[in-house]
């Protein structure tokens with residue numbers, strides 16, 4: 352065993368078994384021991400006592416649109432990974448669309464990796480895309496290390512990443528199941544969306560009516576049927592409609608391999624509070640009513656939702672204005688997910704152990720990154736140090752992502768991220784990112 356280089360002590364280390372006072376020893380970027388708080392200092396090790404600050408596993412955000420290359424005016428690997436580091440996120444997984452080219456072929460993946468490698472402040476994995484006609488590309492992308500494949504059932508918002516028709520979805524999922532891969536789906540039914548009143552104008556209620564819960568429920572029911580038929584593994588992205596939770600839970604009880612995520616905005620913001628004209632709150636599926644939000648929290652508490660991830664999807668400020676029909680749909684919260692979720696979670700009686708499960712352990716497990724997602728021996732020494740009882744008011748100017756429009760502006764949140772650590776090195780200190788030491792991650796091969 353190599354020499355211990357670093358020891359972090361805290362009265363509150365969030366381990367898989369729950370929080371406890373402990374000292375965490377690190378060698379070669381990995382956790383080598385989680386010992387008693389007052390264990391003797393190893394010779395030559397740097398020791399930091401965090402006092403009452405909480406040591407959490409670094410967050411794993413599996414839903415980030417970095418948009419780089421191609422739409423770098425919207426976001427980029429430099430600013431996105433700086434925002435991640437400042438917010439306690441140590442691993443992000445980039446979505447295959449909004450960049451140009453989209454990640455639908457191996458050469459496109461290599462283009463993206465070449466860009467990402469230059470300025471990665473956190474570790475980065477990649478999703479591939481399943482689009483019409485690229486079924487032969489899926490296995491090569493899988494072999495090249497993507498963590499799974501994203502598909503849309505209705506227009507994605509960008510022309511170069513079209514949706515799959517039902518027969519194309521079946522073809523893609525059969526192919527993916529053939530090599531044991533994972534399909535992640537934007538699940539809204541196109542026909543029910545087409546049949547709903549179109550979104551126009553500044554009223555949030557009109558926008559909400561244009562994206563009914565039934566569209567999510569229907570799409571998820573169809574996905575469950577297909578996953579069952581093909582014995583495939585599927586994942587529901589950004590679940591907003593809590594009505595679908597019994598469907599998902601029932602399918603799992605029967606052995607269907609389906610998981611689901613929700614997002615900080617669905618757990619912390621409500622339709623009732625969105626001012627008319629406030630298009631910074633626009634996302635698809637939409638932020639719904641408070642009663643729906645309560646049911647999403649119940650789904651999290653019951654283990655029916657596996658992950659909470661940001662769906663950070665920025666654009667330039669000029670595309671985010673106007674009416675709800677025209678504005679770009681996406682909420683930027685990469686740097687704010689942890690305090691936003693913690694603020695609501697603590698009010699509802701949840702603990703940071705729960706938050707770590709939803710925002711670190713669960714997402715790491717979703718994508719099979721078994722060196723991430725927990726504070727235990729053998730995992731990477733990735734940490735977020737949080738002052739859970741301190742508050743701050745969200746100032747968009749303090750955010751590191753490229754376009755600082757945010758639905759959280761002016762909100763007071765609990766939980767200040769003091770520092771973030773990646774493989775035993777401090778990558779952010781009091782909100783300021785340090786050096787870019789992130790690496791590109793590939794899907795771990797399974798025996």
Ligand SMILES: [Zn+2]
Pocket residue numbers: 414416446662664
């Ligand atoms: Zn997304």
